Amino acid sequence: MTTFSIIIPCFNAAQTLSETLDAIRLQTHSDWEVLCIDDGSCDDTIGLIQRYARLDPRIHLLLNDAKGPSRARNMAAINGATGDVLAFCDADDIWTHGKLTQMAHEFKDPTIDALYGQIAFFEDCPSCATTYSTVPAGPLSIHMLLGENPVCTMSNIAIRTSTFREVGGFDESMTHNEDLDWLIRLVGSGARVQGMDCLHTYYRASPYGLSSNLAAMRQGRAQALQTAARYGHHPSKAEDAIYSRYLARRALRLGHSRFSALWLALQGICISPAGFFNVPKRGVFTLLAACTAPFLPAYLSRKFFA
Numbered sequence: 244m245t246t247f248s249i250i251i252p253c254f255n256a257a258q259t260l261s262e263t264l265d266a267i268r269l270q271t272h273s274d275w276e277v278l279c280i281d282d283g284s285c286d287d288t289i290g291l292i293q294r295y296a297r298l299d300p301r302i303h304l305l306l307n308d309a310k311g312p313s314r315a316r317n318m319a320a321i322n323g324a325t326g327d328v329l330a331f332c333d334a335d336d337i338w339t340h341g342k343l344t345q346m347a348h349e350f351k352d353p354t355i356d357a358l359y360g361q362i363a364f365f366e367d368c369p370s371c372a373t374t375y376s377t378v379p380a381g382p383l384s385i386h387m388l389l390g391e392n393p394v395c396t397m398s399n400i401a402i403r404t405s406t407f408r409e410v411g412g413f414d415e416s417m418t419h420n421e422d423l424d425w426l427i428r429l430v431g432s433g434a435r436v437q438g439m440d441c442l443h444t445y446y447r448a449s450p451y452g453l454s455s456n457l458a459a460m461r462q463g464r465a466q467a468l469q470t471a472a473r474y475g476h477h478p479s480k481a482e483d484a485i486y487s488r489y490l491a492r493r494a495l496r497l498g499h500s501r502f503s504a505l506w507l508a509l510q511g512i513c514i515s516p517a518g519f520f521n522v523p524k525r526g527v528f529t530l531l532a533a534c535t536a537p538f539l540p541a542y543l544s545r546k547f548f549a
Contacts, residue, residue: 246275278324320404356406376395
């Protein structure tokens with residue numbers, strides 16, 4: 244049986260997918276398969292996947308008929324994957340070359356159900372990344388997820404196939420924060436999700452992607468909170484403030500309207516000053532940046548805060 248089944252939902256991804264697949268083909272651990280699920284692309288995504296499949300028989304094309312990324316991931320994970328471990332990746336993100344080798348070593352511990360690492364955020368090239376996620380010590384908890392989700396993106400998590408099938412797939416009715424909802428169910432079911440304090444994924448920040456719609460993200464989080472409540476978890480004021488800080492930082496990175504980051508930062512401080520400044524450097528920087536952004540030209544704001 245294959246060690247890793249890598250699941251990549253694709254929609255009009257011809258401009259970025261080559262970098263994603265090239266990084267996977269350069270992995271130091273070679274026992275993997277890639278399932279690229281096209282979701283009704285109208286560019287050259289399908290042709291690109293077919294060309295890579297001819298070059299490397301470990302790469303496979305599946306069709307999803309425009310049913311969304313959650314449906315694509317569920318279909319591949321439940322019906323297509325043959326690996327012991329499912330590793331998710333988006334079609335515009337890039338893995339570090341040693342990611343699968345490091346994860347294969349950690350998965351030798353039978354008590355670990357899922358793993359994630361550190362994220363680097365970039366716009367133009369991975370080597371230009373200057374912002375990195377924080378990997379907390381200890382297993383992932385629902386309380387961590389209700390604040391600033393340390394997993395950050397589906398490109399940053401791998402899970403035993405058996406565990407995924409036991410917990411169930413993604414809620415296909417959700418288009419925002421479906422990953423958060425799924426992670427809450429995963430952790431709530433008792434799965435041990437462990438962070439690895441090493442860089443695994445370069446995340447391409449885009450002002451046009453689904454994660455750029457902050458209002459929709461908040462609505463999706465509200466749905467995920469209903470899931471958390473079923474496990475007896477409710478967000479504290481501190482966690483709500485941390486989430487507002489997270490949205491403020493995202494608004495700065497994506498160059499949203501001049502006052503959106505400031506509004507989110509002030510909202511977080513009003514909810515819980517202790518929560519907003521629970522990591523003092525992050526809280527202070529976010530507030531200062533949010534106060535400065537309204538007075539900068541848009542192009543400088545994007546340059547400084549991306």
